[in-house]
Amino acid sequence: MESYVRALNSRSVPDLMKVGDVPDEDWSRREAARILAADGGKDLKITDVRIDYDISPDTGSAELTATGRTGTTLRDTFTVIRTAGAWHLVIFEDRPLPPGKESSSTDRSSS
Incomplete structure (x- = not known):
């Protein structure tokens, strides 16, 4: 949490991505920037x-x-997960699904 x-206070995209344990890719930089625009730089x-x-x-x-x-x-409430001995917050919502995985969406509308 610290x-x-x-990361929020310093408005650091790389630090926020490290906290969320996400790769440095376009989608993660965009989402980090969105999070920081909403809650960054407030001297929390x-x-x-x-x-x-x-x-x-x-x-x-x-x-x-x-x-x-x-x-x-x-x-705020987060899910926390330990990966390779380090704790990370699940803060990135737009993380792409791994290859071969399907969304857990419950939308079952028929065409």
Whole structure:
């Protein structure tokens, strides 16, 4: 969480991608820029973090509360995953599916 808040405060695309454990590609740079445009540069200070390893020993959920210099409050909930011994936040939504994987979409409209 501290690395995430540091990346937001410094508006660092590479640091945000590292926190999210995503490759340096066009889609990830675009999404990082979008995240930073919304929440970056606010001089956030963490006021509360709650982490539950409720899914598995390598997957859990985290709640973050942080306050910015202007009094704005950021509250967010993330999935956290451990990959190769390092914890990462699932913050990138537009991550492409690996080859051969299908979307978990429940849209079953017929043509």
